[in-house]
Amino acid sequence: LNGSKQQSGDNLVCHSSDGGILAGSCLYVGLPPEKPVNITCWSKNMKDLTCKWAPGTEGETFLHTNYTLKYKLRWYGRDNTCQEYHTAGPYSCHIPKDLALFTPYEIWVEASNRLGVAVSDVVMLDILDV
Template identity: 70%
Template sequence: QQLPSFLYRVLSPTNLSVTLAGLNASRQTSGDNLVCHNHKGHILAGSCLYVGMPPEKPVNLTCWSRNTKDLTCSWAPGGRGETNISTQYKLKYKLRWYGTEKECEDYSHSQPYSCSITQDLHLFTPYEIWVEASNLLGQAASDIIILDILDVVTTDPPSGVTVSRVGQLEDQLSVRWVAPPALKDFLFQAKYQIRYRLEDSQDWKVMDDVGNQTSCRLAGLRPGTVYFVQVRCNPVGIYGSRKAGIWSEWSHPTAASTPHSERLMSGSCDSKSSGDSNSTLRRELKQFFGWVLQGDKS
């Protein structure tokens, strides 16, 4: 595409000034070519243009550790987010007092702006963690966060979740589960949550007061109804940590149904059973008192 003459100015036989505005973002990582031709169409010079913006400070840096075996951090680009040109993000970290700076190497392919540290992790020692962003137009760094891995631990979901009836109680179900295996010997103060819903509903009801027990009874349920139940764990207090802990993912849904109610609905009347009851009562009265009712043919 040829530029109109008002966009450039010839400074000398060998120098040209070009002013471009309102350009669309570069569509390819190699940039866009700007080429200068003479009046015969021969190329005199060229340059590669990258149309975009320098990165802004990354924000929302958050980290968590699955079973103390790794440390995963995620973040978001700063400002308007997209720079419109290739931008590289590096997650960096070091032990707060005596560590050397290192770069995270296991970047997620499925989740952008995420990386996991899987080797040489230290417990009971705070880390300094930050993100650096750079492209051809500039660079920026996030704020540094300081954390101890034990304060950001999350576990696997509880396993072995079972849901069963409580005898013939039509409004109750019993829920049992096993503590997450990887940390079960350290979850002395762990908390659990249960949520459940009707089979034909997407609205979950959450029970927060389960505490650190591994069983619970759901009450006030509908008779003859299928319920889906899930459980999750919060490793609060692990290794003496005083932080609130991070909830695990919910366990896979487990289904069970409450017994059907055998009680008659209020205000209903079963005429057949009522008649049978009256006939039985009359026979018992006749036998006990020896009454002979006139016209009775039994």
């Protein structure tokens, strides 16, 4: 059996001594996501909100990783999911709807890939303070 350095997603095939194929598989190598960090948010008009974050301290997972920004009113809101991603860079999302004034929001980011899920710390903010 001969082995060589492969890229994630490469096909690996085992050959018999006469060259016939014994078995094969597609190998994906990677890491579970880290907890997203450094969530910062701002508003230009006190009606909408844009947020950015970093994917974690180590960064690369070597697998496709989805990031979902979620938010809710602090005391009685239901979870909402941001829909407009990459509006201010690769790890960002814009919430383009009228947000409630004088009410704190909880904001967090969930990172997920085939190997796991990681959730950021919750950031609390009032639209008047950003």
